[in-house]
Amino acid sequence: MINTKIFEHSAIGRLLLADKAGRYLIAVLLAAMVLVPLCNLIMPEGSFLYVPTYVVVLLGKYLCYALLALALDLIWGYCGILSLGHGAFFALGGYAMGMHLMRQIGERGVYGNAELPDFMVFLNWTELPWYWYGFDNFFFSMFMVALVPAVLAFVFGWLAFRSRVTGVYLSIITQAMTYALLLAFFRNDMGFGGNNGLTDFKDILGFSLQSDVTRCVLFALSALSVVLAYVLCRAIVSSKYGRVLVAIRDAESRTRFMGYRVEHFKLFVFVVSAILAGIAGALYVPQVGIINPGEFGPINSIEIVIWVAIGGRGTLFGAVIGAVAVNYAKTYFTGAFPEVWLFMLGTLFVISTLYLPKGIVGVVTQMRERRAERNATSTPEQGAES
Amino acid sequence: MSAVVKSPGFHSDEIQSMLYLSGVTKSFDGFKAINNLSLDIAPGELRAIIGPNGAGKSTMMDIITGKTRPDTGQVRFQDSIDLTQYDEADIANLGIGRKFQKPTVVETLTVWENVELALAGTRSVMRALFHKLSAEQADKITDVIQLVGLKAKTGDLAGSLSHGQKQWLEIGMLIVQGPELLLVDEPAAGMTDHETMETAALLKEINKDHTVVVVEHDMDFIKALDSKVTVLHEGSVLAEGRLEVVSANPRVIEVYLGR
Numbered sequence: 001m002i003n004t005k006i007f008e009h010s011a012i013g014r015l016l017l018a019d020k021a022g023r024y025l026i027a028v029l030l031a032a033m034v035l036v037p038l039c040n041l042i043m044p045e046g047s048f049l050y051v052p053t054y055v056v057v058l059l060g061k062y063l064c065y066a067l068l069a070l071a072l073d074l075i076w077g078y079c080g081i082l083s084l085g086h087g088a089f090f091a092l093g094g095y096a097m098g099m100h101l102m103r104q105i106g107e108r109g110v111y112g113n114a115e116l117p118d119f120m121v122f123l124n125w126t127e128l129p130w131y132w133y134g135f136d137n138f139f140f141s142m143f144m145v146a147l148v149p150a151v152l153a154f155v156f157g158w159l160a161f162r163s164r165v166t167g168v169y170l171s172i173i174t175q176a177m178t179y180a181l182l183l184a185f186f187r188n189d190m191g192f193g194g195n196n197g198l199t200d201f202k203d204i205l206g207f208s209l210q211s212d213v214t215r216c217v218l219f220a221l222s223a224l225s226v227v228l229a230y231v232l233c234r235a236i237v238s239s240k241y242g243r244v245l246v247a248i249r250d251a252e253s254r255t256r257f258m259g260y261r262v263e264h265f266k267l268f269v270f271v272v273s274a275i276l277a278g279i280a281g282a283l284y285v286p287q288v289g290i291i292n293p294g295e296f297g298p299i300n301s302i303e304i305v306i307w308v309a310i311g312g313r314g315t316l317f318g319a320v321i322g323a324v325a326v327n328y329a330k331t332y333f334t335g336a337f338p339e340v341w342l343f344m345l346g347t348l349f350v351i352s353t354l355y356l357p358k359g360i361v362g363v364v365t366q367m368r369e370r371r372a373e374r375n376a377t378s379t380p381e382q383g384a385e386s
Numbered sequence: 387m388s389a390v391v392k393s394p395g396f397h398s399d400e401i402q403s404m405l406y407l408s409g410v411t412k413s414f415d416g417f418k419a420i421n422n423l424s425l426d427i428a429p430g431e432l433r434a435i436i437g438p439n440g441a442g443k444s445t446m447m448d449i450i451t452g453k454t455r456p457d458t459g460q461v462r463f464q465d466s467i468d469l470t471q472y473d474e475a476d477i478a479n480l481g482i483g484r485k486f487q488k489p490t491v492v493e494t495l496t497v498w499e500n501v502e503l504a505l506a507g508t509r510s511v512m513r514a515l516f517h518k519l520s521a522e523q524a525d526k527i528t529d530v531i532q533l534v535g536l537k538a539k540t541g542d543l544a545g546s547l548s549h550g551q552k553q554w555l556e557i558g559m560l561i562v563q564g565p566e567l568l569l570v571d572e573p574a575a576g577m578t579d580h581e582t583m584e585t586a587a588l589l590k591e592i593n594k595d596h597t598v599v600v601v602e603h604d605m606d607f608i609k610a611l612d613s614k615v616t617v618l619h620e621g622s623v624l625a626e627g628r629l630e631v632v633s634a635n636p637r638v639i640e641v642y643l644g645r
Contacts, residue, residue, distance in 0.1 A: 241514035243499055247492040254490040257451060258563060259478035260509045268511045 015234055021361075022234055025317045026227050032059070033223035037216035053212050056219050057287055058331065062324045063222035064284035067229055069307045069323035070316060071276035074233050076305070077314030078242060079269055080249035082167075084301050085174030086277050088181050089149035091295035093278025095185075096148055098198035098291040099132060100141035101209075105202050118200070119193045129191045138205060145282040146275045153274030154267065161263035161270075166252070175298050182296035197292025204286055215287070222283045226320065229276050233316050236272070245269060306345060310352045312361030321360055401464050404429045404567050404597040405450065410459030411621075412445055419445040420456065421621035427567070432593040434608050434629075435601045437618030438641060443601045444487065446618070447569055451484045452477040464566070479509065483565035487572045489552035493545030497536050497555055500544050501527045504559035526562060534558035534588065550581040554588065561592060568592065570600045574607045586610035 008014060016023050036059060039051040068090050075081040107114040111121040116128060134140040156177060160170055188194035207214045236242055247255045248262050256262050285291045294300075303326075311322020326348070333341045356363055405427040412420040420442045427433055437443055448454035449461060452474045461469040469477060478484075491500050505523060507513075531540055534554040539547060544555060553573055560568055570589065574582040586607055589598055602608055608615060608629060615632050617624045625635045632638055 236515070239515050240502070240517035241511065243492075243495060243503055244514055246494055247503055250492050250494050251490050253453075253474070254486070254492065255503075256474040257478050257484045258504050258509075258559070259475050260503075261475045264511050265514075 012231060012235065015231070015238055018238075019234060021315075021317045022230065025320060026230065029063075029223045029227050029230075033220045033227075037220055040212060040216055053215060056212075056215055060215070060219035060222045060287045061284065062327050063219070063226050064280045064287070065304075065307065065327050066320040066323040067222070067226050067280035067283070068277050068304055069311065069319035070226070070229050070233055071273040071280065072304050073308045073313060073316055073319035074236065074276070075269055075273045076308060077316070077319070078237050078249065079245040079266060080166075081266060081270060082171045082305065083174045083270075083273075084171045084298070084305065085176075085178035086273070086304050087298075087301035088174075088178035088296055089153060089274040089277035090281040090284070090300075091178075091181070091185075091291065091293075092148045092152065093145045093281030094285040094291040094295060095192060095198065095281075096135075096141055096144040096278070097282035097285045098201075099135040099144075099192075100138060101201040101204060101286060102198050103132070103136045104204065105200065108202055109200070117193070117198075119188075119196065120191070123188060125191075132191070142282070145278050149274040149278035149281075150271050153271045157267045157270040158263075161266045164263075175301065178296050178301050179298050182293050182298075185293035185296060193292070195293060197290060197294075198285075199290040199292075201286065201289055209286055209289065218283065218287050222287070225279060225283060229279075230316060230320070232272075233276075236269070237316070241265070241268075303345070306349045308359075310348060310356075310359050312359030315359075315361045318359050318361035325360065401429050403427060403465060404431070404463070405599070406460070406462040406465070407446075407450075408460040408462075410446075410449060410456045410461060412449060412454060412456045418621050420449065423459070423618075423622050425616065425623065427597060427599060429566075429597055430593075432590065432598045432611060432613040433600070434611050434613050434615045435599060435618060436603065436608060436615060437624075440620075441618040442621040443618055444571065445621075447484065447571055447601065450477075450569060451482060475509070478563065478565075481564070481566040483560035483563045483568050485553075485556050485560055485568070485570045485573060487575060489549065489556050491544040491547075491552050491555050491559070494543065496541050496543055497531060497547070498527060498540050500555060500559055501530055501562055505562045506564035530558045530562050533561070533591070535584075550577045550585075553577065553585065557585075557588065557592070561596075565596065567597045568599070570598060572602055573600065574602060574604045579606070582607050583610055 008017065016026070036051055036056055039049050040053060040056050043050040068086065071089075072083060072086050075083060102117045105117065109118040109121075111118055113121050116125060120128070135144070156174075160173060165173065184190055185192055185197075186195050192198065201209055203209055204214065207217075209215075237245070244255065244260055244265055247258075247260075248265060252262060281291075281295070304323075307322040307326045308319045309322070310326055311320065312318025326345075329348075330341060330345070333344055352359060358365070403426050405425070407423055407425040410420055410423045411418065423442070423446065425446075435443060435446075445454060449456050450469060452469060452472050455470055463469050463477075463480060463482065467480060469480075469482075472480065492503070495503070502519065502523075505527060507523075528540075531537055534557055536547075536551060536555060536558070539551065544552065547555060557570070557573065560570075573585050573589065577585060582604060583606075587610075589600060589611065592598060600611065612629075614627065615629050616626045617632055617635075617638050619641050624641065625632045625638050
C-alpha cells in the first residue's frame with residue numbers, strides 16, 4: 001500500500017511506522033488542511049461540497065483545542081502531572097497574539113488614536129505601558145507567544161517540582177494559579193483591557209481577518225500545527241526520555257533512586273507543554289476574534305482534562321479525538337438544548353471515568369482485540385471446511 | 387583482610403569502610419525511630435540486618451539513601467563522603483542502589499525497558515531525549531536479565547510478572563546501575579520457599595562484586611545468606627555477629643526471636 005522504504009530512512013519516519021493510529025490521524029488532518037479551504041474558496045455557494053466560512057472557523061477552533069489537549073496529554077498521560085490550570089498557558093499565548101493584533105489596528109480604532117489601543121484611551125492613559133513595547137512587531141509577538149507561557153511554566157514548575165508537590169496538591173495549585181491570573185486580568189489597571197479583554201481586531205500581517213482566504217489560511221495553519229505538535233510529542237514519548245516520564249508517572253521514588261533528577265524531567269516536559277498550549281491560544285485568538293480573562297477560568301482548564309479523559313489518556317491521538325468530539329457535541333447541544341450541556345458534560349465525564357477508563361480510544365482498541373480473537377478462533381474452522 | 391576483599395574494583399586498600407553510621411538519631415514527632423545508631427560495613431561485605439517491626443530498619447535505609455535527614459550523627463560512604471549532604475538522585479549516582487520492600491518496578495514498561503532505564507550512564511534530560519542504545523549497552527542489559535533469570539520474559543510488561551519475578555527484576559535493575567553498595571529491603575517477603583532460596587543464592591552471587599546490606603525477617607533466608615548479622619531494636623544495635631552467636635544472645639531472644 002504505502003511504500004515503507006521512504007519511512008525507514010528518517011527518524012520521524014520510523015516513529016510513524018510504529019504508530020498506525022498516528023498515521024491515520026496525520027493523514028486526516030493533512031487532508032482537511034487542503035480540502036476544507038478548497039471547498040470553502042472554490043466550490044460555489046449552495047454546492048453540495050461547499051463548506052461555509054462559519055464551519056471553517058469552527059473547525060479551526062476545534063483544532064486549537066486539539067493542540068491544547070495534546071499539550072495536556074503529554075504531561076498528564078505520560079508523566080502523571082494533572083494540570084488543572086493549562087487554560088492559563090493557552091490564554092497567555094492568546095493574549096500575546098491579541099496584543100499584536102491590537103497594535104495592528106493603529107488609527108482605525110473608535111478613538112482613532114494611532115499610539116494607544118481604544119481601552120487605554122478610554123481609561124485616560126497617555127502613553128503605552130512598557131510591557132506593550134515590541135508587540136507592533138509580528139516576530140517579537142510570536143516569540144512572546146512561546147516565551148511567556150514557558151517562563152510561567154518554568155518558574156511555577158521549578159518551585160512546585162523542587163518542593164515535590166505532586167498529585168492532587170499540584171492539581172489544586174495549578175487551579176489556583178489560573179484563578180489568580182483570571183482575577184489579575186480582570187483588573188483594568190493591568191493594561192490588558194480588563195473584563196472586555198482584547199477585541200475588534202482588523203488584520204494580521206496586512207490580511208483582513210474577516211476575509212475567507214485569511215480564515216482558511218488560519219485553519220490550515222492550525223491543522224499543520226496539530227500535525228507538527230503530534231509528531232513532536234510522539235518523538236518525545238518514544239525516546240528514552242519518554243520512558244523516564246512513564247517511570248516517574250508509575251514509580252516516582254524508584255526513578256529517583258535510579259539516579260534521575262525527577263524535577264528536571266518534569267520541568268522540561270511541563271515547559272514544552274506550556275509552549276504548545278501558548279501556540280494553541282495564539283492560533284485561537286485571530287479565529288474567534290477576541291481574548292478576555294474568561295479564558296483563564298478554572299472551568300475551562302477542567303474541560304481540557306475532560307477532553308483528554310474522554311478521548312483516551314496517554315495515547316496522544318486520543319487527546320485530539322476527544323477535543324474534537326467533545327467540542328462538536330458542545331456546539332451541537334448548546335445550540336439544541338442549551339440548559340443541559342453542562343449536565344451532559346458532567347455525565348460524560350463520570351461515565352468515561354467509571355466505564356471507559358481508557359476513553360474512546362480504549363473502546364476502539366478493545367473492540368479490535370475482540371474481533372481479532374474471534375477471527376483467530378474462526379480461521380481454523382474455515383480451514384477445516386476447505 | 388583478604389577474606390573481605392572479594393573484588394578488585396573496591397580499592398579496598400584505600401577504603402576502610404563502605405558505609406559508616408555513627409550516633410545517628412532521628413525522631414518523628416518525639417518518637418525516636420533511630421536512636422544513637424552506629425554501624426560499620428566493610429567493603430565487599432554481605433551484611434544481614436534483622437529486627438522486629440518498628441526497629442527502625444526502613445528509617446535507616448531512608449537516611450542512607452537521602453530520603454530522610456537525620457537529626458544528629460554521621461553518615462559516611464567510602465570513608466569521606468558525607469551522605470547527609472545529598473539527595474536521592476545524587477546518592478544513587480554516587481553508587482548506592484536501593485531495593486524497596488514492596489517490589490517497585492515500572493509496571494507499564496517491559497522488563498527490557500526497566501533494565502535499560504536503570505543502566506548506568508548520564509541522567510540528563512538532553513541525553514535521554516537523544517539517547518541511542520549502543521551494542522555494548524544492549525549486551526549488558528541482556529546479561530543482567532539472564533542473571534536474574536528473566537530471559538524468557540524480556541519483552542513482557544513488568545506488571546505481568548509474578549511477585550518473585552518483580553523482586554528479581556528490581557535486583558537486576560540495581561545491578562546495572564553499577565553501585566558499589568546495594569541496600570536490599572526484605573527481598574524474600576511474599577516469596578515461596580524455593581524462590582527465597584534462589585534469591586539468597588542470587589544475592590551471594592551479586593556479593594562477589596558488590597557490598598550488600600540486606601534487611602530481612604525470614605530466618606531461613608538469613609541462614610542461607612550465611613553472613614554477619616546485625617540485630618536492631620528500638621532504633622539502635624542490640625547485637626552483632628554470626629547468626630549462631632546472635633541467636634544465642636538472651637536479649638535478642640527476648641525481643642525478637644522468641645516472639
